[in-house]
Amino acid sequence: MNPAFPHRQTAHCESGVIANLLTYHGLPLSEAMAFGIGGGLFFGYLPFIRINGLPLTTFRTTPGGIFNRVTKRLGIGVTSSTFKDQSRAMAELDLLLRMGIPVGMQTGVYWLPYFPPALRFHFNAHNLIAYGKEGDNYLISDPVIGEPVVCAAADLVRARFAQGALAPKGKMYCITAVPKNIDLAPAIREGIREVCRVMVSVPFPLIGTWGIRYLANQVERWPARLGEKRAILYLGNLIRMQEEIGTGGAGFRFIFAAFLQESAAVLGNSNFLEMSQRMTGIGDVWREFALAGARHCKGRAEQSGDFTDLARILRRCAELENGFFRELSSLVRKP
Amino acid sequence: MLKTEVPQDKELFGDQREVCYAVDENGRYVLAESSGWEPANVANSQAWDVIRSEVEAVLAKIRAGELSPLAYYMARNQMDAKLLAGYAGLFCWQVRRHLKPGPFRSLKPSQVARYATIFKTTPEEITRIPDVFEISDVQS
Structure with a gap:
């Protein structure tokens, strides 16, 4: 129900989530390694995409890209799902957590109560891991935060169903198989x-x-x-x-x-x-x-x-x- | 960037820290804690200045009777009509209509309650014209 999770603070959320998840599943991987294997580096200046009326400049690949490529290139089994129904999305999360499986999720950052207030913008491609539940609170390992944190269910639902560009639609994913002897x-x-x-x-x-x-x-x-x-x-x-x-x-x-x-x-x-x-x-x-x-x-x-x-x-x-x-x-x- | 040069300009993260990559004295990359960096702080506070001036402009229009109090909550939550429509499960034109004082006053209580839930406030609050506004309200 409440497994110990090897939380490590990392610089970037997506590479951090996958590195921490893989480390939990017995494949110790650094964030930098995950970032590189996932081909995370990029540059794009896309003035036709506006965020708050300002042109988009990006230094990384598309959200989700690092995760997809790392798992594909290392032959790791994953399942991932999105939801229309909020209560179903939370029920499925609870089910996995009861089985002791840590779950990665895409969320918005605006509604996360533990996030530094000055950084709360409507940005929807954040990633975090839930690794347990206590009462109505989820135990969260958010890779850009120093320590594991606790997040109330009501706040997590909001974050998982944040609206706007790149809306996460309750997306969650977990690792199902890690092959032995990875080169x-x-x-x-x-x-x-x-x-x-x-x-x-x-x-x-x-x-x-x-x-x-x-x-x-x-x-x-x-x-x-x-x-x-x-x-x-x-x-x-x-x-x-x-x-x-x-x-x-x-x-x-x-x-x-x-x-x-x-x-x-x-x-x-x-x-x-x-x-x-x-x-x-x-x-x-x-x-x-x-x-x-x-x-x-x-x-x-x-x-x-x-x-x-x-x-x-x-x-x-x-x-x-x-x-x-x-x-x-x-x-x-x-x- | 050398580990000894990792900036510690505290502002954005409060007491929290972020980690960044820096080179130690042996030329090896290590994760180093940083409380922030001045240029990032400057850029961030500039973004908040824009939000603040938008909220202030909206407040002036509400007092002049051009907009409904809903516009204030929308602005301070950094939303536009499209984003709010997504949260409310409405069409964009419906939200735009509710931004006008008249149509907003004649909203059904259930719809007002729905807006209040989105903004984590009460139906009484959301129908009142706010008198003071601090940027720290927004950042909390």
């Missing part, structure tokens, strides 16, 4: 290959390193096109996407570097160590962008040419990542 190496290579592909080889101007360059051009034009006030809103939104909770710093670049470092040991190839260091350096440039951007948001920037400077930093990111992913893909090319 991480092929899964790692596949994860890296995929990230390289989306970052440099997809001929679409809004994603990958092309997308970063496109964004740089847009940033440069924001003040003239939108006026200073709105340009600053756009910029602040961009920084939030890059740095606010769950990215591990620098829009997931540091998690990915940690993954490459771990992979070097698994694959026995020191080239990946060097690549990891380079990725860390690229992450530092992204942080530089956030720092300069935030200074501008606060109105500390003097000259009006500042958006050009910001664009210059972004172009440097694009250029560095372009070279980086081309080289990385040559390391994992199929023989």
Whole structure:
């Protein structure tokens, strides 16, 4: 009824949930490893998708993508279901918990009572694990929160049936089978290959390193096109996407570097160590962008040419990542 | 980012911390606790400023008799008519109608109660014009 669950706080919710679930089921996996195998790194600037009227910039793959790919690449059995009926969704959850199975869920963050108030926005692609129930309260392991928490049933229902974009519709999932003797190496290579592909080889101007360059051009034009006030809103939104909770710093670049470092040991190839260091350096440039951007948001920037400077930093990111992913893909090319 | 450089600019998380990835003195990646980072704090408080000014604009319109009190609860819960319609199980046009003072006054008590449940408040509260507003109300 109330099993001990190996809660670990992680930077990102989705990779954290899967790493913690797999660790519980006897396959110790780090968050960074889950993130990398799931091909979590991405860049996309999608101005036609608006969130609160601001263009969407994303540094990660689509929600659910990491989970699907990790389980597929490691041959792990999962079941997942969504619901129309709220009471049925809770009854099924209770059933699994009674059997002692921890359950992952997609939720919104707005209604979660334990979430830091300043971070409560209508964002619906959060992931957490329920591992037990006491009376009317659920025992929750939320990977971005330091300790396991307790959540009342009424609040959890709200979070599971949050409305709006990416509505979770009560989605829950659990692991049914973990094969013995898993070889991480092929899964790692596949994860890296995929990230390289989306970052440099997809001929679409809004994603990958092309997308970063496109964004740089847009940033440069924001003040003239939108006026200073709105340009600053756009910029602040961009920084939030890059740095606010769950990215591990620098829009997931540091998690990915940690993954490459771990992979070097698994694959026995020191080239990946060097690549990891380079990725860390690229992450530092992204942080530089956030720092300069935030200074501008606060109105500390003097000259009006500042958006050009910001664009210059972004172009440097694009250029560095372009070279980086081309080289990385040559390391994992199929023989 | 070096482990020694992990920022500790407390603001967003209260007493909670987030973890981020940083490099220790041996060049190995470790998980490091951070209480926040100034640029992220700046961007976040900017987002709240937008919400606050929206709520204030709505309040002024309610006092001028252009909007119903429902608009206040909608704004402070960061919703638009479409999102609220999703929660209420109504059509968007119905919610938009209820944002007008007249149609809102003639709502059935059961519908008012439904809105009150969504916003975790009481039917009495939701029909009253709120007099003061603090951003900390929204962030609680």
